[in-house]
Amino acid sequence: MLAVLFSITAGAVMGHERRDVDKYTLVVGFIVEPAFESLKNGLDFRITKTVSPDSAMDMGPDLMEHGAVFGSPSLANGESFSFEVTHDLEDQTLTYHSHENHDLIGSITVSDSAETSGSIDVMIMDAMIMPADITVQPGTVIKWTNQASGPQTATSGMPSEIGHEHEAEEVDVPVEGLEETVQFEITHVASGTSKVMPIRTIFRDPGHYTADLIPTAPGIYEFRLFGTIEGNDFNEIFISRGGGGGFGDVEGSAELQFPEILPEVREIEGAVRGAQASADGAVDLAGSADDSASTAKLIGVIGIVLGAVGIASGAGSAVYAMRRK
Secondary structure: OHHHHOOEEEEEEOOEEEEEEOOEEEEEEEOOOOEEOOOOEEEEEEEEEEEOHHHHHHOOOOOOOOOOOOEOOOEOOOOEEEEEOOHHHOOOEEEEEEOOEEEEEEEEEEOOOOOEOOEEEEEEOOOOEEOOEEEEOOOOEEEEEEOOOOOEOOEEOOOHHHHHHHHHOOEEEEOOOHHHOEEEEEEEOOOOEEEEEEOEEOOOOOOEEEEEEOOOOOEOEEEEEEEEEOOEEEEEEEEEHHHOOOEOOEEOOHHHOOOOOOOOHHHHHHHHHHHHHHHHHHHHHHHHHHHHHHHHHHHHHHHHHHHHHHHHHHHHHHHHHHHHO
8 A cells, every 4th residue: 555655744734634655745634624513514635746847748738848839930029929729728827938038928827717808919018018917718819019129929938948947847746537546434533433435526626536525523533545546555544633633623513603503413313312212102101001901991891791790690590599499
């Protein structure tokens, strides 16, 4: 297992627990912290791995690479260059620069929810780009116009020397596909009650997983994530802060309630169980009473029958005596 094979370091991260397992970094906790009893919550599980820049490029285009996405020819004053943002760049941020002046740097964030669509004009000046940072929808056409005194370009990525520095560093990339290979077990430590659940991905957030749940009792909780990651056996246990771990315990919700404090689910369940036990006892007593009443009725009937037999016997004896006279 990864937990056994590789060295581990751990720490708390924003109410969550961060743990390094070989090349993987895991961040685990409740998706909403602090977590409160009877309020909807869930597992919050993020996982990335550290890879070389070459490996990261194999996973897709390196948006930091000089000229990887677009590059204009040298633009004289008044000349323009246009680029249509493609849909495969959605949810990405591209940096670009002027190849003639590396101090002129801008960025393009691509989002389906952006207000800007259709087209947008960007001006390249001697000392700045206006607007330098833009957010646009896929399909937007960006038009750069050179208004500087000398030639300029619009080139994606960072300037060459900065780009080379970037390539020398290792990078963290999300680990995807774990909804098929990893499961989640949650345990309420005080009661020992456990439940295994599947995990699911969070939309448009690679490497981020959750499992929906509503904790119905306060206290210490244990999370276990197990299965396989990229073919490696995986079994990691995380415990909430009251048990010495890094993410928060589940707290009672009474202090949050206003203006009326409502009973918790467990209190209602306890009351229902008590009422059910009382009802069952009443049924048993009623059954006993019915049995006693039935017995009394039976004894009464037997008495009546015996009385009738006695009367009949007496009458028969009297008739017999009269006949003998």
